[in-house]
Amino acid sequence: MIKTDTAISVIGLEKSFKNVKVLQNINFTVRKGSIFALLGSNGAGKTTTIKILSTLIKPDQGSAQVCGFDVVRQPHQVREEISLTGQNAAVDGVLTGRENLRLIGKLRHLPDTNKKADALLERFDLLEAADRRVATYSGGMRRRLDLSMSLLGTPSVVFLDEPTTGLDPQSRITMWKIIKDLAHSGVTVFLTTQYLDEADQLADQIFILDKGKIVAEGTASELKKLLPHGHIELRFRNEKEVQTAHNLLGDYKVSLDGENQALIVTTDGSIKQMTDILNRLQNAGLSVAEFAQKLPTLEDVFLTIIGENQGKEYVK
């Protein structure tokens, strides 16, 4: 049953390529106007999911609805509602930015394409480069043009496949802001990413996909509770100090990074433990050359969650 505030609903989706199961029993719903992130490493099945939802390929089993239309039986209605910004910027390098937008506008049979194109060029800070061939654009500019082409038809659902992969930090932040603004304006955003911080920054709802299966789901803060505890890195000036510190912190889980004269200490992330560690070092007259708190990476999350999963299977 489809509630009216549901933009996407997926039930029991399966897809194989030549006997290799790429998606297995995928279920989720996406609320209208929210940002949904599908988080997973390379080869997890993110692009395949997006391709099914945007009617490019058909699922083997299960069903998917976008804005109440079935992607297999009503692909044309689905296409009227969506826009796809693929993993590779789908822009035409031979045409100028303006021509790219006008091309899409004409194909969508919009009444005032030229005016809308200009407005988007301005909004995405591309006005200056509008009449240059897209082949001369930077990666960030291509992505922005790509996205503006997707928005030309005022879609109600936007699919973004790894929108910031390969972008420099500045362009990445710009893209984040654009995506947030998009959701504020009522558009439903379905994005895939390999970066935990990106999902954290943007998404209302995060699903973690691993080898074609959903292994965890929730809001960013819910997921963070599943994360392994943070660890800190302590760097010293010489081998001897590293050794002394190692002995002092014997009751913690410590690993040695001899090459960098550093210790990596696993903590529960609390201030109490942190102060305890630093106090011990200070009392022993050791001065820390460098101190860094390491955030858990997506790799850590996977290792923990997938490790748990395998454990469960083992018990069964």
Place this chain on the structure above:
Amino acid sequence: MIIISGIKRNFSDTAVMSGRMMRHTFRSIDTLITVVAMPIMMLLLFVYVFGGAMNTGSIDYINFLVPGIVLFTIASGVAYTAVRLNNDVTAGIFDRFYSMPISKSSILGGHVLNSVVFNMFSVILVLLVALLIGFRPEAGLAEWLIVIGIVLLFTLAMTWVAVTFGLLANSSEGAGVFAYPMLALLFISSAFVPTESMPGIVRAFAEHQPMTPLIEAVRSLLMNEPVGNNALIAVIWCVGILIAFYIAAMQIYKCKAA
């Protein structure tokens, strides 16, 4: 096939798509040079360098040569259709088009229409140069119309061959490779020398492959001579190739998209 609803939309989408491809074609200087200048150089080379040694009987060598050069222009021109199409497929813009509510046939249709228009443009340029250096056709209006029909049909058939290879190839370098056997077929035909001068087995091949009846038909029509059944054979070849490659291309296209 396409004759369901939305024919108007189909036409306008195809026009937009081929407008895009026109920009591609006319913005790349190397395409223009290769597609137009190459056949013109061939024309000059054969007329002024080899022409003196050719024995084409009662017919002037340049008049003998022009139909072959026209086919050469088209056979090399469609290689670019394959390359451009392949670029679209591999670069992801196909996915964008495919996820849009546009007529599916317009995506390939734009490439096909552009290929036909551009090749006709090249053929006209080549014919103008031929006229300048002494090509003197004797065809009347009816013969010219039949020639135009045959040349269009050949272009369409070659274009669908190009579409098939453009969809199949893994890279744009590979996409244009099919043009070489096409050009080889032209060289082993009556395009440049009469087949009578060839040794037995080569001659037998030359006379039974599609290029020779095409060339013979166009040549006879242009010189206002009896065509015999060459025109019919040529049309059958072209329609056969067209249908076979249209079906192959559509099949591959559907697989790519699903």
